[in-house]
Amino acid sequence: MSTGTHLPGLGVLVGYDGSPGGERALAWGAHAAADAKTPLYLAMAIPVAALGRHGHSQEVREGARALLERAADRSRAAHPHLAVETSLVEGPAADAILEASGRAELIVVGSRGLGGFAGLLLGSVSLRVCAHTTCPVVVVPEAADDVDTPSVVVGIADRSDAPAVEFAVERARRIGGRVVPVHVWTLAMAGYFPGVVAPLLGDPLDMAATHDHLLAEILDPIRARTPDVQIEAIVTTGTPAYALIGVSAHADLLVVAAHRAHGPFPMRLGPTTHAVLHHASCPVAVVPIPVAGP
Helix, strand or coil: CCCCCCCCCCEEEEECCCCHHHHHHHHHHHHHHHHHCCCEEEEEEECHHHHCCCCCHHHHHHHHHHHHHHHHHHHHHHCCCCCEEEEEEECCHHHHHHHHHCCEEEEEEECCCCCCCCCCCCCHHHHHHHHHCCCCEEEECCCCCCCCCCEEEEECCCHHHHHHHHHHHHHHHHHCCEEEEEEEECCCECCCECCECCCECCCHHHHHHHHHHHHHHHHHHHHHHCCCCCECCEEEECCHHHHHHHHHCCCCEEEEEEEECCCCCCCCCCHHHHHHHHHCCCCEEEEEEECCCC
């Protein structure tokens, strides 16, 4: 039964609105909560504009609550041992989800909800939640390809991305899959001049060895702690977003780190995270990582 109150520990929090995207997020989140043996918490927000000015507010609330309860009942039927709670609030959906994010282990949202424009790849609610949440968020796309071997891909830029790798390893353990860390680096050149071949600033083999060593420093301690999870790294050159989007076609989940920068106008999500959220073929997990220091 719905309580309308927030629990001390929300477990997996799903932003639900009854849309096709909300249904996909609900199914993914219920599976994740069942796998983790943690509660499932469904949050639905009623936009103030939807309540109207002609005495139909109570009907809108009752209809939304009925929709939310049916979603909770489906989750309980699919996962009989899963504890399911719900919350119905009035106001912006992103605000409702972010308010509860500090008490959630994981947030799951669809890529687009009822308010999204046709053809829009990522809705404003999903984007705002990813940019401001304090806990990991999984964005479930409109459609995902079936994969033969369960796998979790994780992008690694440097040592600060280790929490994202840990998240990927834990998810892979729960689905019985492998982890595929992807590290992409760029050949350093002296400059770019149209029609002119610029010299490299180092030996490509030495550069590759340096990046292999960096990845080993990050992954070896994790491998030692989690010998039951297969970790198969990919080190390549090119553009990180392009490489991750390509690998996502063969993955159950793509994990990226979101570094929370300081300053008066900090970038909440980098260009690589933006690109994979819009174009990845599988669900994308965004793991926030605070930046130490001023």
